[in-house]
Amino acid sequence: MCPVRLERARIDGDRLVDVDVDDGVVTRLSPARSTVPAGDVVDLDGRRLIPGLWDEHVHVRTWAVSTRRIDVRPATSPEEVAAIVRAGLPHADPGLPVVAVGMRDGLWGSAPSRLLLDEIADDVPVMVISSDLHSSWSNAALGRLLSIDLDHTGMLREAASFAAATRVEGLIADRADGWVGEALADVGRRGVVGVVDLDFDDAVGAWGRRAAPPVRVDAGVYPRDLDAAEARGAATGVPVNGLVRVGPLKVITDGSLGTRTAYCHAPYPGTMDRGTLEVPPEELAELLRRGAALGLAPAIHAIGDAANALALDAFACTGIRGRIEHAQLLTEQDLARMAALGIGASIQPEHMLDDRGLVARFWGDRAADAFRVGSLLAAGVDVVFGSDAPVTPLDPWLAISAAVTRTRDGAPPWQPWEAVDVETALRLSARSRIAVGEPADLAALGEDPEPHRLRTMPVDLTMVAGRITHSTL
Ligand SMILES: [Zn+2]
Numbered sequence: 001m002c003p004v005r006l007e008r009a010r011i012d013g014d015r016l017v018d019v020d021v022d023d024g025v026v027t028r029l030s031p032a033r034s035t036v037p038a039g040d041v042v043d044l045d046g047r048r049l050i051p052g053l054w055d056e057h058v059h060v061r062t063w064a065v066s067t068r069r070i071d072v073r074p075a076t077s078p079e080e081v082a083a084i085v086r087a088g089l090p091h092a093d094p095g096l097p098v099v100a101v102g103m104r105d106g107l108w109g110s111a112p113s114r115l116l117l118d119e120i121a122d123d124v125p126v127m128v129i130s131s132d133l134h135s136s137w138s139n140a141a142l143g144r145l146l147s148i149d150l151d152h153t154g155m156l157r158e159a160a161s162f163a164a165a166t167r168v169e170g171l172i173a174d175r176a177d178g179w180v181g182e183a184l185a186d187v188g189r190r191g192v193v194g195v196v197d198l199d200f201d202d203a204v205g206a207w208g209r210r211a212a213p214p215v216r217v218d219a220g221v222y223p224r225d226l227d228a229a230e231a232r233g234a235a236t237g238v239p240v241n242g243l244v245r246v247g248p249l250k251v252i253t254d255g256s257l258g259t260r261t262a263y264c265h266a267p268y269p270g271t272m273d274r275g276t277l278e279v280p281p282e283e284l285a286e287l288l289r290r291g292a293a294l295g296l297a298p299a300i301h302a303i304g305d306a307a308n309a310l311a312l313d314a315f316a317c318t319g320i321r322g323r324i325e326h327a328q329l330l331t332e333q334d335l336a337r338m339a340a341l342g343i344g345a346s347i348q349p350e351h352m353l354d355d356r357g358l359v360a361r362f363w364g365d366r367a368a369d370a371f372r373v374g375s376l377l378a379a380g381v382d383v384v385f386g387s388d389a390p391v392t393p394l395d396p397w398l399a400i401s402a403a404v405t406r407t408r409d410g411a412p413p414w415q416p417w418e419a420v421d422v423e424t425a426l427r428l429s430a431r432s433r434i435a436v437g438e439p440a441d442l443a444a445l446g447e448d449p450e451p452h453r454l455r456t457m458p459v460d461l462t463m464v465a466g467r468i469t470h471s472t473l
Contacts (some may be wrong), residue, residue: 001466003039009049011434016046021440024465029436042473044444047460050431052193052441053396057325057386058348060197060217061206065169065176066101066184066390068093072128073102078112081128081137086120086182096175097125097142097168105155112137114154127168129161132259134162136161142168177210184213188462188470190395191443194243194375194431195229196346196386197221198299198325204234212242214469216441220247221296223287235295243465248299248322249291253279254307257328257358264329268362275304284314288322298322299346305329305369309362312337323384326351329363329370335379344382349373349402350392356414367415373403374418385429400425401454408455422449440466444473 003022010016018035020028026034070088075081085100092098098121105112117126117139125142129135135157143150146167148154156164177186187195194216197203203219205228219240221229226249228234234246255261255276262267263275279287289299303326311324312334323344328351330338351461352371359370376383385399392398403425406413413419420428426449433436446458461471 003027004463004466004468005035005037005041006040006049006068006442006444006461006463007037007043008046009044009047011049019049019434020444021442021463021466024322024440026434026440029434032249042461042468042471044461044473047444047446048448049434049442049444050191050426051432051434051438052443052462052464053426053429054193054196054216054384054431055187055386055389055394055396055399056193056196056384057348058195058201058360058389058394059199060195060198061176061201062201063390063394064180065172067183068099068179070100071102072100073104073131075103077108077110078137079118080450082116082120083118085126086127087260089121089124092124093175096172097127097145099168100126100128102131102436103135103137105135105137105383112153112155114150114152117154127165129165132164134158135163136165138164141386177206177226181211181213184215187215187394188464189459190397191445191457191459191462192394192396193441193443193464194218195394195460196247196299196466198247202228204232204240204246206230207240207244210241214467215243217244218247219244220250220299221249221291224230226287226290226294229345230294238295243287246296249287249294249296250299250301250303250325251279251284251287252271253277253284253311254302254304256303257355257362262329263302263307263310264304264363265306265309265331266366269364274306277307277310281310281314282469284311285318288314288318288320292318292320299325301325303328304341305331305334305366308338309334312341312343315341315343323382324338326388327376328355329366330372330376331369335372335375335381338376339379342382344384345376346384346386347371347373347376348386348388348392349399350387352406352414353402353408354392356411371415372418373420377420377424383428385425396429397454397457400429400449400457401451403428404454406450422451422454425454440454440464446472 004018016032119285125145198220222313254263261276302308327345
């Protein structure tokens with residue numbers, strides 16, 4: 001790779017510098033146009049240059065597949081779903097079933113009919129999956145494709161629906177690797193230089209066979225893949241394929257707020273139910289130890305306050321350090337314990353804006369313990385940001401905006417005392433700095449990062465390991 005100079009970059013407030021890059025790292029910073037460049041020159045003309053952005057929590061394959069699906073979330077009736085699907089048909093991948101997601105049939109006033117879908121597509125198989133994934137609505141062509149009987153409604157529920165959806169997934173499996181490549185090729189537009197891939201289906205194995213991606217990927221390992229990780233010698237940081245390295249050991253210890261399965265100290269209102277603990281403490285400690293023996297750094301999913309407490313117990317008793325994914329509800333005492341134990345928090349600020357209604361409803365009396373960012377930082381906890389894509393879009397500017405403004409769509413800011421400033425939010429979204437010897441993972445912004453413009457921040461140039469992956473210049 002040839003040396004590149006990013007000329008007249010603005011860093012540290014108002015400093016204009018030339019940034020020389022060679023062999024994937026920053027090799028020199030000099031006052032603008034004070035030295036002779038060695039290779040290609042890109043004139044940034046005073047644009048703000050920032051360290052490239054990381055999305056620390058992505059389900060890459062699931063996200064790439066979801067970008068191919070028709071989104072029917074806005075629909076409030078079967079007719080509206082059918083209209084959205086009809087509009088999406090011309091863009092569908094030929095030869096594959098058309099899959100739509102986000103159906104909310106629980107809110108419909110009228111019953112679905114298979115004929116409605118047959119009318120818009122009589123020979124293209126169509127499956128519309130509900131937003132909670134537990135039911136689906138399909139046409140006759142889908143029934144013929146899978147050789148299943150669909151009644152006049154076209155609806156499948158629970159096991160029958162999961163089975164059908166899994167078979168449809170199987171039909172796209174060999175296309176999904178290509179979709180992952182295409183989807184990741186696009187993230188440079190948002191200044192993204194790296195993602196942590198926490199996909200469920202052996203991400204390390206998948207990245208071993210896929211084409212090398214244009215961004216850094218840390219591919220996570222789940223407990224069921226530990227034997228494979230051991231056989232491969234897959235320790236965190238070991239190279240897999242180009243910019244792909246082995247990521248953390250991911251363990252999911254509880255559920256989520258939306259399905260009221262996040263494991264909490266207090267029951268959900270009106271019930272005796274405290275949520276679901278998926279991995280008991282002794283088992284978690286054992287997994288931490290096994291991961292540590294293999295050189296895998298832990299990333300522990302914990303959402304409810306009780307799940308977070310138990311995760312911290314396991315970290316404390318094993319003496320192993322790592323990070324907690326989500327950490328959505330944390331008692332004051334556990335927040336301090338997290339800092340004292342040196343455990344990091346990998347959080348998704350955009351979830352807070354999606355979930356503020358759920359917090360009020362289910363965690364109302366403990367809302368002050370929910371979605372904290374400023375308090376974590378003040379306590380001394382290392383915080384990093386992510387999207388949990390496809391749960392929210394793979395766009396770090398949404399997380400940055402949510403963390404800074406704590407609002408969107410004109411709503412009043414939610415618990416604004418937990419907000420962070422723009423520079424802090426940028427720092428929590430990056431892994432490198434702009435300094436000699438640091439990775440040449442950089443992004444040049446089209447505007448100054450003003451708080452109210454962050455969500456739509458234009459990015460004019462992105463560089464990953466010294467290679468330009470996106471440019472409007
Ligand atoms: Zn996730």
